[in-house]
Amino acid sequence: MDQAFEIIMVEFGLIGKKLSHSFSKEYFEGKFIFLNLTDHFYHLFELNEISGLPELIQNHPALKGLNVTIPYKEDIIPLLNGLDDIAEKVGAVNVVKVEADKTLSGFNTDFYGFKKSLLDWIAPGEQKALVFGTGGAARAVCAVLEDLHVPYIRVSRKKRDDILTYADLKADKSFLKDHKLIINATPLGMFPEVNTLPDIDYALVGPEHFLYDLVYNPDLTLFLKKGFGRGASIKNGFEMLHLQAEKSWEIWSA
Ligand SMILES: NC(=O)c1ccc[n+]([C@@H]2O[C@H](COP(=O)([O-])OP(=O)(O)OC[C@H]3O[C@@H](n4cnc5c(N)ncnc54)[C@H](OP(=O)(O)O)[C@@H]3O)[C@@H](O)[C@H]2O)c1
Numbered sequence: 001m002d003q004a005f006e007i008i009m010v011e012f013g014l015i016g017k018k019l020s021h022s023f024s025k026e027y028f029e030g031k032f033i034f035l036n037l038t039d040h041f042y043h044l045f046e047l048n049e050i051s052g053l054p055e056l057i058q059n060h061p062a063l064k065g066l067n068v069t070i071p072y073k074e075d076i077i078p079l080l081n082g083l084d085d086i087a088e089k090v091g092a093v094n095v096v097k098v099e100a101d102k103t104l105s106g107f108n109t110d111f112y113g114f115k116k117s118l119l120d121w122i123a124p125g126e127q128k129a130l131v132f133g134t135g136g137a138a139r140a141v142c143a144v145l146e147d148l149h150v151p152y153i154r155v156s157r158k159k160r161d162d163i164l165t166y167a168d169l170k171a172d173k174s175f176l177k178d179h180k181l182i183i184n185a186t187p188l189g190m191f192p193e194v195n196t197l198p199d200i201d202y203a204l205v206g207p208e209h210f211l212y213d214l215v216y217n218p219d220l221t222l223f224l225k226k227g228f229g230r231g232a233s234i235k236n237g238f239e240m241l242h243l244q245a246e247k248s249w250e251i252w253s254a
Contacts, residue, residue: 008039008062009039009040009041009062010037010039010040010041010062010064011040011041011042011043011060011062011063011064012028012040012041012042012043012063012064012065012066012067012252013042013043013044013045013060013063013066013067014042014043014044014045014066014067014068014069015045015046015047015050015053015056015066015067015068015069015072015076016045016046016047016068016069016070016071016072017046017047017048017070017071017072018046019044019045019046019069022044023216023241023245024042024067024245025042025043025044027242027245028040028042028245028249029042031249043060045066047072050072050075050076050079051079053076053079054079057098057102057104063098064097064098064252065095065096065097065098065248065251065252066095066096066098067094067095067096067245067248068093068094068095068096069094070135070136073092073093073094073136074091074092074093074136076093076096076106077091077092077093077106079104080093080096080104080105080106081099081103081104081105082103082104082105082106083105083106083107084105084106084107084108086107086108086111086112086143087106087107087108089111089143090108090110090111090136090139090140090143091139092108092110092136092139092140093106093107093108094107094108094109094110094136094244094248095107095108095109095247095248095251095252097251097252107248107251108140108143109243109244109245109247109248109251110136110137110140110240110244111140111143111144112243112244112247113239113240113241113242113243113244113247114140114141114144114214114240114244115144115147115148116243117235117239117240117243118144118148118212119148120239121210121212121233121235122181122210122233124145124148124149124150124181125149125150126180127150127179127180127181127210128150128151128152128153128178128179128180128181129145129150129151129152129153129179129180129181129182129183130152130153130154130155130164130169130175130176130179130181130182130183131145131152131153131154131155131183131185132155132182132183132184132185132186132188132198133155133156133184133185133186134154134156134163135185135186137185137214138154138185138186141183141185141214142154150181152179153175153179155168155169155198166198166199166200169200169201170199170200170201173201173204176200176201176204176205177204180208180209180210181209181210181212182200182205182209182210182211182212182227183211183212183213183214184198184211184212184213184214184215184221184223185214186198187215188215188221188223189213189215189218189221189222189223189224190215190217190221191217191218194218194221194222195222196222197221197222197223197226198223202226202227202229202230203230205226205227205230205232206230206231206232207230207231207232208232209227209230209232209233210232210233210234210235211223211224211227211228211232211233211234211235212234212235213234213235213236213237214237214240215236215237216236216237216238216240216241219236219238220236221236224236
């Protein structure tokens, strides 16, 4: 008697515009091997436009979850059926769960990863913070700082209401003196642009400062190197990266 075998696959993936190298793919493929989940697969989905998402979901009926990267963390929101409270607060989504009925739920695990890694490192309360960059990662950082009641100021290349520029920080030295926690949420220093760094006066940084760089490749960015050279405490984005990935898995597995 012929017997039909059905191969049951479980698929996950990362959507973004350009995905030459992906930490997520390596991380989850390693996890599937470790857990002996031989029917689990992780794909890279390059989308020219986020409007291609419904077709992608339709073409991959075994898809259970997605990670979302640049430039779609905000643009994906109108295509989702719902957001959890944190993603709603941050206004950006880096994890999507494809529910059993094919509806799409959005989450932000950058919030969780940044918060836990920050609390593992310092006891926030005494410091005020400067946040460099105004993209999706900076939004998650600011939401965490609000959650922890840490006063902060955002810093951008463009002057806007309640946002400083790097030139403002140079013109008034008190900003760097009064804000001891300095967070880089820009891609400055990231491979291959390893010789770039936020344009601040590093002579104003000292042992009382804490420099957190969300960049994780290289592990020691020029920003951190300069801060370390001035006696500051430093932390890169590696722990956050792992925490946010692990949280994605928790969400997909729930
Ligand atoms: N460790 C982790 O788990 C983790 C998680 C998420 C993101 N990240 C890292 O965090 C960084 C930012 O991520 P993102 O998604 O927010 O990126 P993004 O949207 O591409 O950029 C963030 C912001 O950086 C500023 N910026 C961009 N290019 C700049 C330049 N040449 N000079 C100065 N400022 C510049 C811009 O702010 P203005 O226009 O206002 O200046 C921009 O909005 C990336 O390196 C990413 O890899 C790490």
